[in-house]
Amino acid sequence: MLKRTISHEPGLSGLEKRRKIGSSSDGGLGGTISPQLTNEAYTVGWICAIPTEYVAARLFLDKEHMRPKFKPAEDTNHYTLGEMGGHNVVIAVLPGGEYGASSAANVASNMLRTFPQIRIGLMVGIGGGAPSEEHDIRLGDVVVSMPSGGNAGVLQYDFGKTLQSREFCMTGFLDQPPTVLRTSVCGLQVQYEMYGHCLNESIEITLQKWPKINRKYGRPDISTDRLYPANVVHHEQPCCLAATRGDIPEPISRPQRTEDAHNPVVHYGLIGTANQLMKDALVRDRLSKEKGILCFEMEAAGLMNHFRCLVIRGICDYSDSHKNKDWQGYAAMTAAAYTKDLLCQIQPSDVVAEERLNQFVLESVSRIDENVEALKLKATRKEDLEVLDWVSSVDYGPQQSDFFKRVQPGTGLWFLQSVQYRDWISAETKTLFCPGMPGAGKTILASIIIYDLWSRFREDASIGIAHIYINFRRRGEQTPEGLISSVLKQLAGRLVPLPEQVRRLYHDHRVARTRPPFKGLSDALDSTLRQYYRTYIVIDALDECDASTGCRDRFLSEIFRAQSGGKVSILVTSRNNPEIQNKFTECAILEIRANSNDVEKYVDNRISELPAFIRDNSSLQQDIKASINRTADGMFLLAQLYLDSLKGKLTLRAVRKALEDFVAGSDAYEHAYSSAMERINGQPREEADLARRILSWIAFARRPLVTEELRHALSVEAGMSHLDEDDLLQVDMASMCAGLVTIDKESDIIRLVHYTTQQYFEKSFQRWFAAASHAVIWNMKLA
Numbered sequence: 001m002l003k004r005t006i007s008h009e010p011g012l013s014g015l016e017k018r019r020k021i022g023s024s025s026d027g028g029l030g031g032t033i034s035p036q037l038t039n040e041a042y043t044v045g046w047i048c049a050i051p052t053e054y055v056a057a058r059l060f061l062d063k064e065h066m067r068p069k070f071k072p073a074e075d076t077n078h079y080t081l082g083e084m085g086g087h088n089v090v091i092a093v094l095p096g097g098e099y100g101a102s103s104a105a106n107v108a109s110n111m112l113r114t115f116p117q118i119r120i121g122l123m124v125g126i127g128g129g130a131p132s133e134e135h136d137i138r139l140g141d142v143v144v145s146m147p148s149g150g151n152a153g154v155l156q157y158d159f160g161k162t163l164q165s166r167e168f169c170m171t172g173f174l175d176q177p178p179t180v181l182r183t184s185v186c187g188l189q190v191q192y193e194m195y196g197h198c199l200n201e202s203i204e205i206t207l208q209k210w211p212k213i214n215r216k217y218g219r220p221d222i223s224t225d226r227l228y229p230a231n232v233v234h235h236e237q238p239c240c241l242a243a244t245r246g247d248i249p250e251p252i253s254r255p256q257r258t259e260d261a262h263n264p265v266v267h268y269g270l271i272g273t274a275n276q277l278m279k280d281a282l283v284r285d286r287l288s289k290e291k292g293i294l295c296f297e298m299e300a301a302g303l304m305n306h307f308r309c310l311v312i313r314g315i316c317d318y319s320d321s322h323k324n325k326d327w328q329g330y331a332a333m334t335a336a337a338y339t340k341d342l343l344c345q346i347q348p349s350d351v352v353a354e355e356r357l358n359q360f361v362l363e364s365v366s367r368i369d370e371n372v373e374a375l376k377l378k379a380t381r382k383e384d385l386e387v388l389d390w391v392s393s394v395d396y397g398p399q400q401s402d403f404f405k406r407v408q409p410g411t412g413l414w415f416l417q418s419v420q421y422r423d424w425i426s427a428e429t430k431t432l433f434c435p436g437m438p439g440a441g442k443t444i445l446a447s448i449i450i451y452d453l454w455s456r457f458r459e460d461a462s463i464g465i466a467h468i469y470i471n472f473r474r475r476g477e478q479t480p481e482g483l484i485s486s487v488l489k490q491l492a493g494r495l496v497p498l499p500e501q502v503r504r505l506y507h508d509h510r511v512a513r514t515r516p517p518f519k520g521l522s523d524a525l526d527s528t529l530r531q532y533y534r535t536y537i538v539i540d541a542l543d544e545c546d547a548s549t550g551c552r553d554r555f556l557s558e559i560f561r562a563q564s565g566g567k568v569s570i571l572v573t574s575r576n577n578p579e580i581q582n583k584f585t586e587c588a589i590l591e592i593r594a595n596s597n598d599v600e601k602y603v604d605n606r607i608s609e610l611p612a613f614i615r616d617n618s619s620l621q622q623d624i625k626a627s628i629n630r631t632a633d634g635m636f637l638l639a640q641l642y643l644d645s646l647k648g649k650l651t652l653r654a655v656r657k658a659l660e661d662f663v664a665g666s667d668a669y670e671h672a673y674s675s676a677m678e679r680i681n682g683q684p685r686e687e688a689d690l691a692r693r694i695l696s697w698i699a700f701a702r703r704p705l706v707t708e709e710l711r712h713a714l715s716v717e718a719g720m721s722h723l724d725e726d727d728l729l730q731v732d733m734a735s736m737c738a739g740l741v742t743i744d745k746e747s748d749i750i751r752l753v754h755y756t757t758q759q760y761f762e763k764s765f766q767r768w769f770a771a772a773s774h775a776v777i778w779n780m781k782l783a
Contacts, residue, residue: 034083036066040410042081042088043351044343045111045118045307047104049299053125054093056217056332059206060084060340061091068114072456075110085343087351090115094299104299108307112358113455117409119354120178120346121309124339126331127271127297128278128319130288131227135267136254137315139225139327142199142338143295144185145177145311146268152176154300154311157272157287177310178354184345185310189268191345196262199337203330206337217329224326226251227318230281234321264314264334269293271311273300281320295319307357312339356409387506388493392485394477398746399469403447405745408605411598412448420590421449424569425456427534431563433584434573436592438756439637442573443469445592446540449571453536464528464535466490472544472755473704480554483545484521487537487559491528501527518558525562534567542574544755556583594636599629602639610646614655623659631664637754641672644739648679673760676738677768683736690714690729691736696769698741698752699761706748707733 048054058064061082068079080091092111094103104123112118129137137143145153153176176182200219207214228234232249257263270293278284278296287293296319300311314331317323415421424432436442450467457463466487470478492502501524505516516524529535537559545552562568573592574580594602603625607615614620624646632639642662649655663671680691697710705713715728733750734741740757743750752758761768 034063034065036069037081037088038069039115040117040413042090042115043117043119043348044084044087044089044122045108045115045120045309045357046089046091046122046124046339047107047111047299047307047309048091048093049104049125049297051093051096052216052328053332053335054080054091055213056329056336057091057124057339058082059210059217059333060202060336061089071114074456075114077107077110077114079111079114084340085346086348087343087346089343090118105307112307116356116358118357119351120181121307121357122339123300123309123311124335125297125299125313126316126328126335127295127313128284128317129295129315130272130284130293130319132285132288135269135294136265137267137294138254138257138265139315139317140219140264140330140334141315142264142266142334143271143313143315144266144268144338145271145300146182146185147176153269154271154273155291155293157274157291157293177308180346180350180354181310181342184342185268188342188345189266192262192266197266197341199264199334199341202337202340203333206333213329217333219330220326222256224324226322227254228252228281228320228322230285230320232281232322266338267294271300271313272296273311274298278319279321279323281318284319310342312342352409384498387498387503388489390506390510391492391502392482392489394482394486394489396467396469396486396490399744400447400450400467401746402744403444403469404451407444407448408598408602410601412445414595414598415445415590415592416448416452418590420588423588424571427567427569429588430569431584431587432569432571433581433587433589434571434592435576435581435589436573437635438575439635439754440592441594441598441636442575442592443540444636446538446573450538453538457536461494462533464491464494464532465537466535467538468540470539470541470544471704472546472758473751475546475551476703478545478551480551480558481515481518481521483551483555484518484525484558488521488525488528491525491532491535495528495531499524499528499531518554522558522561525558526565529562529566529568532567534569536569536571539570539572541755542572542580543577547579552580594632594639596629599632599636599639600625602636603628603643606643610643611649613652614646614649617652620652620655624655627659627662631662631668635668637756638668638672640753641676641739645672645675645679647739670760673740673757674764676740679738680736687736690731691738692769694733694737695740695752695761698750699758704749704751707743707750708748710750 046057048057058080061080061084063083065081065083065088068081071079076095077092082089082091090111092107094107108121127143129139129141129143131137147153203217203219207218210217228251229249257265270291272278272287272291272293272295274296275298277298284296295313295315297311297313300309312335314333314335316325316327316331420429420432423429434442434445446467446469450465453465457465467490468483468486470483488502492498505520505524508520509516539559542552542556545555547553559568559570563570572584607621607624614624624643628639628642631642645658646655649658661675681688683691693714694710697713698705710733711729712723714733715723734743740753741750742753752761
């Protein structure tokens with residue numbers, strides 16, 4: 001087989017670079033320390049189980065960075081930061097003496113909280129091999145978790161009951177690693193098969209700079225690689241390698257690997273994980289035969305469903321009773337060397353395209369939604385769920401999920417790091433009022449705040465958290481009683497058992513099918529608040545709460561009254577409204593504005609949605625960012641509208657003209673909305689008519705509409721007696737409306753992008769909807 005020459009194969013492992021710079025390398029463990037980066041700069045998370053693995057990982061860093069710029073007090077991890085293969089990498093190790101899934105999960109959770117932009121995860125270290133006739137696994141080889149036979153790459157084999165003397169009963173595979181990792185593994189596998197690899201050479205060059213650890217981390221003598229028959233059990237120390245008695249059977253005879261073989265060999269397939277060490281060769285062989293497991297380890301089960309990662313293991317023993325540590329150092333080095341080769345295969349831009357791993361934590365293990373599933377985790381009996389659903393049927397969880405998904409990476413940090421917010425979190429400030437101009441991003445920032453609260457206090461049962469997203473279209477349900485009920489439901493749902501006052505309220509009114517009076521809700525809220533050491537309440541868009549009926553004043557008065565009786569911290573966002581501002585004159589104030597850095601990050605993250613000739617022109621992109629940043633003037637919504645207006649441009653001249661037409665100041669929204677409507681009218685007639693009908697329905701319906709409701713309404717024509725599936729419109733309703741409409745994925749509600757859009761259409765009704773009379777529009781309103 002043709003062995004590849006290192007100098008002729010660029011970009012695979014960074015080996016050429018290390019050979020050139022030799023001992024002057026600025027790599028890990030004692031090299032030059034690079035300047036400190038922000039926590040948001042790191043996109044790759046690497047977790048090790050033991051110090052030996054940690055050392056191997058650090059040895060292969062191209063550069064080692066300074067300590068994290070910020071680390072929450074509750075994060076007990078030890079981190080090494082650095083660069084590898086062009087990626088900024090965070091490496092962490094499990095606490096000394098702790099092993100298994102639970103400890104790994106805690107380390108991953110802390111890592112994702114401190115480094116929120118991590119997009120791909122790696123679990124790298126040592127494992128026990130499962131050699132078979134099909135897979136000639138030797139010590140020092142590498143096993144990479146990869147899906148096979150329709151299954152993911154990691155199997156938790158102690159997840160459920162294992163029946164003695166019967167076939168193993170599989171209960172499920174863990175989640176797959178991100179796509180970019182799986183495709184890159186395949187690409188590297190092809191290169192290894194064509195050219196061979198340089199793992200041994202890479203290890204040797206790395207260890208030349210660290211001669212004192214060569215004995216532990218270098219390749220042991222091949223004579224120490226011994227595989228014993230599965231029925232041979234060793235009960236004493238020292239291990240069989242040092243035993244002199246003649247009652248130790250001979251190891252299995254295996255042919256030496258040929259000169260042109262890839263040594264160590266990289267194997268791809270299923271890895272078995274459990275919370276106990278595999279040291280039974282009979283069980284090893286049974287699982288290997290039945291499930292195709294190539295390797296055994298102890299930590300991956302704590303990561304795969306919440307820290308979606310690739311598991312890479314260097315083989316240090318054969319998962320039997322013949323344990324020794326001679327191969328641990330070298331096995332850790334082969335796994336780390338392979339991982340570096342893998343990272344060199346991946347473009348940093350491909351990593352950024354992946355979803356952040358903390359999104360999966362938010363959605364799969366620690367969702368802050370106040371939905372039924374979250375309540376089930378806290379309720380001890382079926383009746384608790386019934387009580388909570390009776391208290392309030394409103395669920396703000398889907399809205400929180402929708403809003404937080406729209407957060408652009410790296411934005412909002414200015415607020416979280418502000419003195420005012422830190423004082424509010426630490427309870428030095430009881431109330432923080434956050435006014436802002438329309439479209440400044442107040443609601444998105446509220447979702448960031450809510451996520452931050454849950455990230456900080458999710459595991460602290462003494463802290464209560466509740467949030468309200470006020471919406472002018474929900475005035476029917478967002479009455480004073482309705483708003484207080486929602487707060488009560490969220491706070492009571494976090495307590496086990498439910499507060500007695502809440503349970504009594506339910507029993508007093510259930511049979512008569514009545515609703516509790518405001519005083520009853522108020523007393524139940526007081527009782528619930530007393531069970532928390534501190535409570536945080538976030539209220540978004542207070543200006544949309546109905547003032548004409550007294551709802552706003554009554555709700556605020558009740559919240560302030562509850563605050564006066566306990567440790568309650570309140571954060572409120574609102575448009576600039578003198579009447580509301582007068583309520584917060586003695587409170588801390590932090591104005592919400594989209595700062596220029598956030599707007600630039602927002603535009604950067606959405607440039608990929610624009611036509612190719614814009615994406616390929618870096619100078620034009622800079623002009624777009626500068627123009628939008630200048631005209632947006634602290635309004636995220638305006639940046640969104642202006643960016644959307646460029647999507648249909650076909651020439652450079654058209655883009656330049658649009659940039660010149662961008663308007664700043666008080667008339668900016670009206671100009672942006674009018675331009676969007678002009679683009680709609682410029683579509684083919686049928687599409688333009690349909691877009692105006694869509695906007696009419698959404699703007700003038702009495703309540704929010706889900707997409708299926710709107711699709712049916714638009715499909716009805718005069719004279720129809722019934723509606724078939726064949727009659728339903730098959731169009732993307734949001735895409736037809738020039739960025740003026742959005743769909744909330746969790747709730748499937750289709751709505752205007754902002755409250756100002758509603759106000760614009762109410763003011764300009766005759767201009768855009770003249771084809772439909774007022775009577776027709778009002779007939780469209782939903783009861």
